[in-house]
Amino acid sequence: MMVTDLIFKLFNQLKNTQMKNVNLNIYKALILIVGVLFFVSCSENEGLVQTRLFRPVLSKELSSVDNTIIVNMGKMKEAIAYKVEISRDTFKTIVRTFEGPENNVIFSGLVWNALYQVRATAYAADAQYDSKISDLGEIKTQRFPSIMAIPASSDVIDTGAKVHWTTAGAAVTGVKVFAFADELLQTPLASYTVSDAERLAGEKIIYGLTPGTKYQIAIYSNAEARGWEVYATKPPLVLGSNDIDLRGINDPAILSTTLTTAVDGSTILLDGNNTYNINSTYSFNKSLKIKSGYSFNPAGATLNLVANFNLVANSTVASIVFEGLTLTSTDVAASSKYVFNVAQNGNIGEIAFNNCKINNFRGIARFQASTGTIGKYTINNSIVNNIGGYGVFNIDVATWTAGDVLLKNSTIYRTNVFLASKSTTATKSVSIEDCTLNDFVAKTRAIFAWTNEVTNGITIKNTIMGRGWDTTAGGTDYAIAGYSGLATSNFIVVNSYSTADFKYVTGAKTIPNFPSFTYAKKVEDLWKDIPNGDFSFKDSGFGGLKDSGDPRWRL
Structure with missing residues (x-):
């Protein structure tokens, strides 16, 4: 049968009375098919019709x-x-x-x-x-075969940049700054000569940049480019009328003096290259932020706590914030020094450590006498190391109450006690998010040691837990308990890992639904240099490379 005959036969069938029972949409579809067939029939004796070319395809991968x-x-x-x-x-x-x-x-x-x-x-x-x-x-395209180092956060301030390179090959003679959009490096904004001392060190610091701006910065051996990188200067530091700028003053005792004279709500801006001694206990009765100014020192300003912080009796303090600092002491044994050792009645809205390094303390925040409330306790984007028997956070008395406890984007290692509360009042919430934890609670101790409950539950999210800490020289007993107390508290575990050497003490309480995933190897197989605090991933096959642990170590 010819196509045209088929068309007319189908069309006649469509006109039969039985089509009355066919849905209108089906009828329309059949009419369309008839039209297409009719179009084809018009060409059946006219040869092939030229059509659009196929789209190009690759014969090899790009x-x-x-x-x-x-x-x-x-x-x-x-x-x-x-x-x-x-x-x-x-x-x-x-x-x-x-x-x-x-x-x-x-x-x-x-x-x-x-x-x-x-x-x-x-x-x-x-x-x-x-x-x-x-x-x-x-x-x-490929990365330029550069001898220039990729800039770290500490290589940039608001108005300057530290440029450094390996000293192999031809001597570096100059540094040029280009606009960010000038990707082919055609029009330098500024040029600098490299001195013999800078050449030997493989490093030059340049100033005169605009805050909050991206640049292309390149190094040269005479006219030959040896490498370049994108540098983004930090935003300008804006101080209020009551804020205090201590940059450029090299006096280790000046912070102690300033704490007593600063007004409520002030920010105290420290010189990022300096160390400040807290030689006697300072007791807070006002809100303060203590912040490191920009510097090329990756540790920021250092607070050497010879004595601890406390609270003025019966005070109400909205917030105490530490930002961009290193808080440390000479207590390498972690047996006697504290950041906070609170022994007075009072109320604190929040204590926060943002982008800090904290090490060599018996405890970071211990509430050990009297009655009070700490509304929120936060450690964010920080590294905590070598903490003794009073831990990262410790309500060490029945009469203090904690609200929200948050550890986020942080690395915590070598701590005897992690989080603990003897309060007879329930804590509001505990959250461990995007953290890397290893040797973070001493063997046989509980990760969460609570007398009462946590009302809104304990959340563990995007976190990696390694082994417990055996403080005995050469010891390999890493078994710990999941928690104590917390009889009715809920645990919420999301996308979190444990390593093969994460082990529970026999008969101890285990954290429900933890881990989400188990890494089948030991901590030494997962992380590059644990003793020196480098938790970059060694094993490229680890499932949480991109979404678990402290983000600073992720790929």
Whole structure:
């Protein structure tokens, strides 16, 4: 049967009375099919009809060599030419275009270490039959073979940058600063000569930059570029009328004096290159923020606590915040010194440690006498190390009450006690989020040691727990307890890991639903240099490389 005969037969059937029972949409669909068949029938004796070219496809995967991208497409017999385009913003703008008969195309002289998208069109002799655009994927150019170091956070302040490099090969003679958008390094904003001493050290500090601005900074051996990196200066430090700027004053005792004279709500800005001694107990009766100013010292300003902080009796303090500091003591045995050792009645809205390093204390925050409330206790983006028997947080008396306890984006290792409360009043909440913990509670002790309950539960999220801490020289007893007390408290565990040497004491309470996943190897297999506090991942096969543990160590 000819196609035309089939069309008319089908059409006649559609007109039969039985179609009255067919849904209108089905009827319309059948009419459409009839139309298509009719169109085909008109061409059945007229030969083949020319159609649009197929979209180009790759004969090899996209590749890059240095700052060149190579596009190898399959040769199309019907195509007379090709158009290949590259972009860096998914074709909102076109960076480069090639048009010609070649199906293998090379784009050279591109930006180093940059991601490009690639697309192509095949041209027919008659433009109406050109192919549709084919997205061929994306490819990144190689990183320039640089001797320059990738800048760390501490290599940038608001108005300056520390540039450093390896001293191999030709001597570095100059440093140039370019606008961030000047990716091909064509128009320097400033140029600096490298001295013999700087050349020997492989380091130069430059000033005169604008706060809150991105730059391309490059090093040169005479006219030859040896490397460049993007530097983003920090935002300007804005001080209020009651804030106190101690930068540029090299006096270890000046902070102690300033604490007594500062008004409620002040920020005390310290020199990031200096050490400040707290030689006698300071008791808070006002809200203060103690913050390190920008410096090229990665540790920030250092507070050497010879004596601890306390609270003035019957005081109400909204917040006490430490930011960008190193808090330490000479108590390497972690047996006698504290950051806070509170022994007075009072109320504290919040104690917070943001971006701090805390080490060599018997306890960080101990509430050990009288009656009071600590509304919120936060350790965020910090590293805690070598803490003794009163731990990271400790309500060491029945009559103090804790609200929310939050440890976030932090690394905590070598601590005898982790979190504890003897309060007879329930804590509001405890959250451990995005943390790396190892040797973080002494063998046989409980991770969460509570007398009462935690009303809103204990949350463990995106966290890695390694082994317990055997403080005996050469000891290998790492077994610990999950918790004590907390008879009715809820545990919420999300995307959290333990290592193979995380072990519970026989008969101890175990944390419900922890871990989410078990890493099958030991801590030494997972992390690079545990004794020196480097918890970068050693094992590239670990499942939590990108979303678990302290973010500073993630890939």
